[in-house]
Each structure stands twice: as structure tokens, then as C-alpha cells.
Amino acid sequence: MSADYVLETQNLIKEFKGFTAVDDVSLKIQRGHIHALIGPNGAGKTTVFNLLTKFLTPTSGKILFNGNDITSMKSAAIARRGVVRSFQISAVFPHLSVLENVRVALQRKEGNSFHFWKSDKVLNRLDDRAVELLESVGLGDFAGAKTVDLSYGRKRALEIATTLALEPELMLLDEPTQGMGHEDVDVVADLIKRVSKDRTILMVEHNLHVVSKLADQITVLQRGAVLTEGDYESVSADPRVQEAYLGVAADEVQA
Amino acid sequence: MKISKLYIGLLGVALVAPFVMYPVLLMKILCFALFACAFNLLLGFVGLLSFGHAVFLGTGGYVTGYLMMNTGLTPELGILGGTVAAALLGAIYGKLSVKREGIYFAMVTLALAQLMFFVFLQAPFTGGEDGMQGIPRGYLFGLIDLSDNLNMYYFVLAVFLFGFWLINRTVHSPFGQVLKAIRENEPRATSLGYNVNDYKWVAFIISAALSGLAGSTKTLVFQLASLTDVHWHMSGEVVLMTLLGGMGTIFGPLVGAAAVVGLQNFLSGGELGNYVHIIMGLIFIVCVLAFRGGIVGEIQKIVKRNFG
Numbered sequence: 117m118s119a120d121y122v123l124e125t126q127n128l129i130k131e132f133k134g135f136t137a138v139d140d141v142s143l144k145i146q147r148g149h150i151h152a153l154i155g156p157n158g159a160g161k162t163t164v165f166n167l168l169t170k171f172l173t174p175t176s177g178k179i180l181f182n183g184n185d186i187t188s189m190k191s192a193a194i195a196r197r198g199v200v201r202s203f204q205i206s207a208v209f210p211h212l213s214v215l216e217n218v219r220v221a222l223q224r225k226e227g228n229s230f231h232f233w234k235s236d237k238v239l240n241r242l243d244d245r246a247v248e249l250l251e252s253v254g255l256g257d258f259a260g261a262k263t264v265d266l267s268y269g270r271k272r273a274l275e276i277a278t279t280l281a282l283e284p285e286l287m288l289l290d291e292p293t294q295g296m297g298h299e300d301v302d303v304v305a306d307l308i309k310r311v312s313k314d315r316t317i318l319m320v321e322h323n324l325h326v327v328s329k330l331a332d333q334i335t336v337l338q339r340g341a342v343l344t345e346g347d348y349e350s351v352s353a354d355p356r357v358q359e360a361y362l363g364v365a366a367d368e369v370q371a
Numbered sequence: 372m373k374i375s376k377l378y379i380g381l382l383g384v385a386l387v388a389p390f391v392m393y394p395v396l397l398m399k400i401l402c403f404a405l406f407a408c409a410f411n412l413l414l415g416f417v418g419l420l421s422f423g424h425a426v427f428l429g430t431g432g433y434v435t436g437y438l439m440m441n442t443g444l445t446p447e448l449g450i451l452g453g454t455v456a457a458a459l460l461g462a463i464y465g466k467l468s469v470k471r472e473g474i475y476f477a478m479v480t481l482a483l484a485q486l487m488f489f490v491f492l493q494a495p496f497t498g499g500e501d502g503m504q505g506i507p508r509g510y511l512f513g514l515i516d517l518s519d520n521l522n523m524y525y526f527v528l529a530v531f532l533f534g535f536w537l538i539n540r541t542v543h544s545p546f547g548q549v550l551k552a553i554r555e556n557e558p559r560a561t562s563l564g565y566n567v568n569d570y571k572w573v574a575f576i577i578s579a580a581l582s583g584l585a586g587s588t589k590t591l592v593f594q595l596a597s598l599t600d601v602h603w604h605m606s607g608e609v610v611l612m613t614l615l616g617g618m619g620t621i622f623g624p625l626v627g628a629a630a631v632v633g634l635q636n637f638l639s640g641g642e643l644g645n646y647v648h649i650i651m652g653l654i655f656i657v658c659v660l661a662f663r664g665g666i667v668g669e670i671q672k673i674v675k676r677n678f679g
Binding site: 224 | 537540541543544547548549552555556558559560561563567569570573
């Protein structure tokens with residue numbers, strides 16, 4: 117019944133001491149879609165992400181992944197199931213090399229991550245696959261570089277390569293183009309488009325240009341609750357959305 | 372290539388050192404170096420500042436002392452017993468503390484260590500304030516007489532090299548790779564599917580076991596197990612050694628331990644004996660303010676800048 121939907125939330129609520137950050141949010145993420153979560157600052161987008169990946173525990177409500185209830189699972193377990201997230205601040209391992217960043221992700225499935233008596237040379241057999249992934253995001257030439265020396269845009273690309281290494285069924289991207297110059301924005305947007313083939317992506321994004329280009333489906337959040345849903349045309353035409361973004365009454369905008 | 376030459380050179384120095392210097396001082400340095408290296412595995416490679424590591428040093432020492440005095444075991448088994456005891460205590464304490472972060476982790480480890488301090492103070496077998504004295508060194512494998520300082524020195528050197536090798540291997544293993552990832556960015560490591568607390572726990576146990584190994588060996592060297600080894604002063608001293616030598620480097624704790632023990636030894640003989648703590652404190656302040664990388668860290672920086 118829910119085969120069409122990779123991820124579903126049912127009446128998700130998160131309260132912080134008297135303040136409801138996420139208020140009765142029911143999302144349905146269709147398989148193969150790029151689904152964007154937008155809304156003004158403080159609308160609860162990142163909180164929703166934290167709930168979905170259990171970095172926060174919901175006050176009430178349910179999270180279903182492929183129809184299975186994952187509400188009570190731990191963060192790392194959810195990641196192993198195939199829901200892998202990125203972070204608003206670029207999530208890389210700055211003092212590892214670019215190649216090692218991807219390899220740490222590939223390493224998990226090897227089952228030797230507790231083997232402290234083995235040489236890390238056993239990881240070298242993952243190098244080819246890691247380089248392949250780096251090439252797929254245009255970082256093939258940077259494999260040996262120290263991650264901290266990369267430009268911001270390249271760090272985000274590396275983050276995507278690392279996430280792809282886990283072959284996630286669902287990727288959650290938290291503001292992938294935040295803080296970038298417009299050239300980098302287009303590069304990353306193209307990259308997301310490319311990697312979205314055969315997988316589902318849920319992204320929080322402020323840049324409406326990127327959203328219009330990528331998203332198949334958009335959910336607008338305001339003050340923690342779902343304001344409206346639909347494709348870009350219908351959502352951007354909605355007077356309530358314009359009001360939420362511009363802070364003025366809809367009829368004033370039209371006038 | 373350069374590194375392996377360095378290792379061979381150092382090993383050569385270690386082999387001839389007891390003919391030039393007093394072996395007991397060298398053994399003391401080696402024991403503390405192993406202790407500091409084990410501590411550095413947590414601080415430098417996982418980013419966990421334990422403020423109660425003396426408890427593992429002391430537990431290893433007391434258990435080994437007890438076994439040697441009361442059971443007639445050979446020294447290698449006595450040391451093994453002390454190490455296992457420290458590892459078990461580490462497993463319990465680690466489980467309780469790795470869930471906490473930063474200053475809370477430091478406080479929990481300090482509190483747990485103080486708990487054991489009072490156990491060792493009150494328990495009948497430890498000798499309380501007097502400690503255990505006159506612990507026999509025994510015959511290694513029942514054959515080699517360890518009461519001879521030169522024999523003892525080479526035994527301690529072998530123990531140290533084993534511990535040093537194991538730490539080095541752990542750092543450069545698939546496990547060590549995950550530890551580094553956790554140190555660099557813990558939420559990201561979690562989002563890649565790693566149960567970070569489990570990895571921290573295993574690292575904690577390895578560190579505790581090797582601290583116990585250092586304590587057990589030290590007990591045999593001095594034929595003494597006392598409250599000094601479980602006191603929080605000792606926990607502070609190992610922090611000083613590690614920071615002074617250079618945390619997160621392989622050789623840093625070794626250099627730091629040699630510097631601290633050497634200095635203490637040098638000062639305690641002279642007129643400045645009463646000022647040891649003040650002088651150590653000053654060195655610590657200068658280290659933290661002026662050269663954060665520690666001795667080895669700063670040398671690495673200079674080498675990189677001029678030859679890299």
C-alpha cells in the first residue's frame with residue numbers, strides 16, 4: 117500500500133518546553149522524486165530533518181520507511197537502513213584526505229571497522245571504488261588533497277560523494293547550496309540532478325531557483341506546520357506562500 | 372623509509388641506554404611513556420579527555436602486586452592479571468562515561484576514579500596509606516631473575532615496545548580510521564551508520580588495558596603499589612605529559628613522559644626540590660599558551676615548514 121512512498125510521516129510533533137517546533141506534519145515522499153521542503157526561517161525544516169534521522173526524538177507521531185515503522189530506531193541504525201543525511205554546515209572529515217573521507221563510508225559494509233589489530237592497508241582495496249565516486253562528482257583530481265584545503269563548493273560535492281558511497285535509498289540534503297556563489301550553486305544543482313537518478317531525495321532548500329529547477333514535489337512549512345503542497349507552479353502561485361515569504365497580505369502583492 | 376630509520380635508531384639507543392644511565396630511572400620513564408601513550412589514544416585520536424586515568428594505572432599495579440605477593444605467580448602472569456583487571460574496570464567505566472561529551476566526560480571519569488581511590492584506601496589487601504611494599508619481582512617464565520636491574524630493564528623495554536606497537540597499530544587500523552572520523556565530525560560519523568559510542572567504548576577499553584599494563588609493570592619495577600598511582604594528581608600528570616609532548620602524535624607522549632619524569636628526577640635532587648610542582652605548573656602554562664602542539668607537534672611543524 118505504501119510501496120509508492122519511500123518515507124512517510126504521520127502527525128509528527130516535536131515540542132520544546134512549551135514551544136511547538138514541528139506541528140502535526142504528515143509528509144509523503146514518493147519514490148524517485150526530488151522532494152523539496154521550503155519555508156521561511158524558523159519554519160522547522162531542519163527540525164523535521166533531525167526527527168527523520170533521529171538526531172531528535174519526536175514528541176509524538178510516526179515515521180515509516182518503506183512501510184516499516186522506524187520511529188524508535190537509533191540514528192546509526194536508520195543510516196544503515198538506507199536513509200542518509202547531510203548537514204547544513206558541510207559535513208566532512210576535515211583532517212582526513214579526500215579519498216579517506218569516501219573510504220570511511222565504504223568501509224562500513226566491509227565489517228572490519230572494529231579490527232584494531234589489522235593494518236589499514238586492508239582498506240586499500242576500496243580505493244578504486246572511492247576514486248570512481250570522487251570522479252562522479254568531479255573531484256577525481258583531488259583524491260590526495262587534505263579535505264580542509266578544499267573550496268566550499270568542493271566540500272559539498274565531497275559530502276555528496278561520501279553519502280553516495282553508502283548507496284542510500286533516500287538522501288536527505290540539508291540546504292546543499294547554502295552559502296555558495298551562484299556558479300557553485302549551479303554546479304551542485306546539476307550534481308544533485310545527476311545523482312537523483314534511481315534514488316529519492318528530500319532536500320531543505322532556500323534558493324527557490326534551485327527548487328524550481330530540481331523539485332518534483334514541494335512541501336511548504338510555516339511555523340512548524342504544513343502550509344501547502346504541490347509542484348512548483350501551484351505552490352508559487354499560492355497567495356498564502358507569497359504571504360509567508362514576503363510577510364505581506366496576498367492582495368497587496370497582487371495590487 | 373625515513374621513519375623506519377628513526378625507529379631503528381631509537382631502538383639502538385634504548386638497548387644501550389642502561390649502560391649509560393641509571394636503569395631504574397629509564398624503566399620509570401618507559402612505564403610512564405606507555406601510560407601516556409595509552410592516554411593519548413583517547414585524547415589525541417578520539418578526542419576524549421579522561422580525567423581519571425590514574426585509576427587504571429593503579430588498579431593494574433595493585434592487582435599485580437597482590438598476585439605477586441600472595442599467589443607466587445610468575446611476573447608475566449602477574450602483569451597479565453593486572454592488565455585484565457584494568458581492562459575489565461575500563462569496560463565498566465567506559466560504558467558509563469562514553470555517553471557523555473567534553474567536560475561532562477572528564478567529570479564522570481574523575482568521579483568514577485575517585486570512587487576506586489577510596490576503595491583502595493579502605494580495602495584490607497592494599498595496605499591503605501602504606502601501600503604494598505616489598506613486592507617480589509620474581510623469575511620471568513620461572514627462569515630469568517628480574518631482581519637484576521638489567522634483566523628487568525630489557526623486560527620493561529619489551530613490554531613497552533609491545534604496548535607502543537599495539538597503539539600504533541590501533542591508530543593505523545580500519546578501527547583507527549573510524550576513530551579519526553569520529554574525532555573529526557561525530558554527527559557525520561553517526562549519519563554514515565556508525566554507532567559512535569561503541570567505537571569510543573572499545574578505544575576506552577584498549578586505553579585502560581594498556582594503562583593497567585603500564586601500572587603493573589611499574590609496580591614490579593619499584594616493588595611497590597601505593598595510593599600515589601590512583602590519586603587524581605597522577606591523572607593530571609598524564610595530561611601534562613601528553614600535552615607537553617604533543618597530543619595526537621605517536622612520539623609525543625614518549626617525549627613528554629621522558630621530559631616530565633626526567634625533570635622531576637633532576638629537580639628533586641637539588642635545592643629546587645620543594646618547588647617541583649610550581650615549576651611543572653609554569654611549564655604547563657607556557658606549553659598551553661605558547662606551543663599548543665607540544666614538543667613533537669612543534670618539531671613536526673618546523674620540519675614541514677622548512678623541508679616539506
